[in-house]
Amino acid sequence: MTAVLLPGPWALLTLAAYGIALLTYHASGKSTWCQPVVTGVTLVAAVLLLADVSYENYLHDNQIIDFLLGTATVALAVPLYQNIHQVRGQWLPLLAALVGGGLWCSGIAVLIAWLLGAAPDTLISMAAKSVTTPFAIAITQETGGLPGLAAAFVIISGMIVAAIASPVFVWLRIDNPVARGSAMGMIGHGIATARAVEMDTVTAAVSALSMGLMGLYTSLYLPWAVWIIRATY
Amino acid sequence: MRRTLNLLLGLMVILCCQLLGQFLHERFELKVPAAIVGMLLLLLFLLLGKNHSHATVQAGHRLLRLLPLFFIPAGAGIVLYRDIIAHEYLAIGAALLIGTPLAFVITLLLFNQFDRSTSCRKGRDQ
Numbered sequence: 376m377t378a379v380l381l382p383g384p385w386a387l388l389t390l391a392a393y394g395i396a397l398l399t400y401h402a403s404g405k406s407t408w409c410q411p412v413v414t415g416v417t418l419v420a421a422v423l424l425l426a427d428v429s430y431e432n433y434l435h436d437n438q439i440i441d442f443l444l445g446t447a448t449v450a451l452a453v454p455l456y457q458n459i460h461q462v463r464g465q466w467l468p469l470l471a472a473l474v475g476g477g478l479w480c481s482g483i484a485v486l487i488a489w490l491l492g493a494a495p496d497t498l499i500s501m502a503a504k505s506v507t508t509p510f511a512i513a514i515t516q517e518t519g520g521l522p523g524l525a526a527a528f529v530i531i532s533g534m535i536v537a538a539i540a541s542p543v544f545v546w547l548r549i550d551n552p553v554a555r556g557s558a559m560g561m562i563g564h565g566i567a568t569a570r571a572v573e574m575d576t577v578t579a580a581v582s583a584l585s586m587g588l589m590g591l592y593t594s595l596y597l598p599w600a601v602w603i604i605r606a607t608y
Numbered sequence: 609m610r611r612t613l614n615l616l617l618g619l620m621v622i623l624c625c626q627l628l629g630q631f632l633h634e635r636f637e638l639k640v641p642a643a644i645v646g647m648l649l650l651l652l653f654l655l656l657g658k659n660h661s662h663a664t665v666q667a668g669h670r671l672l673r674l675l676p677l678f679f680i681p682a683g684a685g686i687v688l689y690r691d692i693i694a695h696e697y698l699a700i701g702a703a704l705l706i707g708t709p710l711a712f713v714i715t716l717l718l719f720n721q722f723d724r725s726t727s728c729r730k731g732r733d734q
Contacts, residue, residue: 476715523685
């Protein structure tokens with residue numbers, strides 16, 4: 376890591392963008408399509424493009440915020456710890472969904488993107504989309520994918536899951552809140568967890584837990600998988 | 609006063625886990641990201657020291673409330689990939705729009721499959 380962590384003027388842009396994003400989110404009645412992250416990133420990206428500022432300059436000023444992302448990722452152990460007891464006797468189905476769902480989530484997306492001719496970097500970023508944003512960023516930094524792209528993939532997946540969750544539960548007749556929560560957290564991450572909060576507390580707690588477990592599980596196997604693929608190329 | 613001290617104590621625990629995670633990551637050239645090594649350490653700490661975890665839990669929640677803010681700088685890196693998106697929008701769009709609902713349904717079915725088998729076994733045992 377570089378020695379300079381002091382915030383520069385462009386850190387103000389990040390804070391202002393997030394402030395505006397929060398206001399918009401509340402004004403929209405907390406709509407799934409109005410996520411603060413999406414608005415915030417869009418505003419920052421728009422200013423960078425319009426003012427012709429290089430991303431390197433912007434990131435240099437924002438190193439302290441980037442460091443705190445690591446701190447907050449570590450803090451994700453807290454909801455993991457608090458929700459572990461919600462699962463009780465349902466560890467076997469939860470772990471089956473985790474191991475299988477994780478592989479499918481990465482596998483299907485990578486396969487479709489590969490069939491349609493995406494480049495290797497895009498494929499690695501796509502593989503990391505089965506985990507929540509801070510994990511996806513950490514994993515792509517580790518494996519050499521594109522963190523910004525992976526973050527966008529994760530957020531879009533989350534919005535899709537938040538939108539389809541209720542109709543799918545009716546269609547498949549899923550009543551068990553542990554089943555609901557685990558699928559939402561594993562495939563839809565933070566954004567779907569926010570949607571789960573509106574359903575009931577068990578769904579929300581299990582969703583938060585599953586999100587953490589999926590991040591952990593994927594970050595354990597994916598770097599090795601990518602390493603093997605790179606070595607064979 | 610006490611609350612502030614507790615918050616500081618909690619932040620120190622979390623920061624220690626992050627730094628220790630970074631150290632272990634570099635020292636042993638781990639493939640697992642440093643922040644996740646740190647998260648595992650914190651989880652271990654919370655599970656082992658159940659009665660002393662209150663301050664850490666509070667500090668953790670304070671930090672997590674700002675999590676979306678913290679990933680804006682990394683997320684804004686999307687501006688670097690304009691060309692990739694322009695070239696591969698079809699592959700990316702299809703992977704997300706088809707892959708995500710499919711993975712969601714598969715995860716639910718997997719859960720149900722194993723849930724049924726466990727409840728059947730419980731039924732037989734009784």
